[in-house]
Amino acid sequence: MNAAKSGNVAKAGAKAGLPADAREWLLEKGFAVRDEDLWYEALTHGSTGNARDYQRLEFLGDRVLGLTVAALLYERTQAAEGALAQRLNALVSRSTCAAVAREIGAARHLNLGKQARDDGAADSDNILGDVMEALLGANFVEAGFEASSDLIRSIWDSRITGGAGASKHPKSALQEWAAGNRRKGPEYAIIDRSGPDHMAEFTVRVSVKNVGEAEATASSKQEAETEAARLFMERFG
Numbered sequence: 210m211n212a213a214k215s216g217n218v219a220k221a222g223a224k225a226g227l228p229a230d231a232r233e234w235l236l237e238k239g240f241a242v243r244d245e246d247l248w249y250e251a252l253t254h255g256s257t258g259n260a261r262d263y264q265r266l267e268f269l270g271d272r273v274l275g276l277t278v279a280a281l282l283y284e285r286t287q288a289a290e291g292a293l294a295q296r297l298n299a300l301v302s303r304s305t306c307a308a309v310a311r312e313i314g315a316a317r318h319l320n321l322g323k324q325a326r327d328d329g330a331a332d333s334d335n336i337l338g339d340v341m342e343a344l345l346g347a348n349f350v351e352a353g354f355e356a357s358s359d360l361i362r363s364i365w366d367s368r369i370t371g372g373a374g375a376s377k378h379p380k381s382a383l384q385e386w387a388a389g390n391r392r393k394g395p396e397y398a399i400i401d402r403s404g405p406d407h408m409a410e411f412t413v414r415v416s417v418k419n420v421g422e423a424e425a426t427a428s429s430k431q432e433a434e435t436e437a438a439r440l441f442m443e444r445f446g
Contacts, residue, residue: 230318231252235248235344238313238314240348240351240360241356251266252319253320256330257322263339263340267342271346274342281362282369295378303429303432315337315340333407334429335408336407336408379435379438380434382438382442393417395417397413397434398414399412399433400412411433413427415438417445420445
């Protein structure tokens with residue numbers, strides 16, 4: 210594969226630095242790049258075999274993102290606590306973070322081991338979502354909370370003003386539908402798990418006794434359950 214188009218293939222354990230094109234891209238997107246090793250870490254997947262990968266920064270970025278989006282929702286809406294929580298969960302979900310990562314062009318700058326890249330990891334929601342949070346974590350380390358919050362507000366603005374996550378979560382809708390129709394609550398079961406750890410896929414079946422069932426496959430158990438619930442409501446709700 211052409212690394213310029215589809216990311217960097219790293220040799221296991223190899224010491225490398227932040228490529229010039231990645232640095233230019235980060236600056237163009239508004240990130241505060243000073244310590245290049247930190248940003249290289251934020252873009253590095255564990256499959257490279259490097260001593261440091263994005264996981265610690267992802268942990269940090271997840272908290273920065275959550276607090277910022279929660280504050281934005283509080284400021285911009287008059288929604289009740291339950292609705293705020295629903296929108297927050299949608300706006301900081303792995304799928305949303307992965308979508309943002311794709312929009313800003315993160316995939317081409319990922320540092321992946323050869324096998325992971327050959328397996329299509331550069332387009333994995335799991336990895337792109339994690340890297341997006343790691344980039345926010347790195348920005349927090351470099352520039353602090355206020356600057357990172359401003360960056361998030363800019364990147365996530367259209368999703369917040371556009372009402373992303375405002376509709377009822379499919380699992381909640383299904384639970385309420387079952388109760389309202391005097392049915393036993395929905396039951397979820399993992400019926401298949403496939404793929405390597407960094408690109409695992411889960412197939413989940415949801416069923417309501419004496420009504421029917423639906424199945425869905427996604428890159429996480431939670432997302433598969435959500436999609437299965439949505440499909441169930443389309444068919445039986």
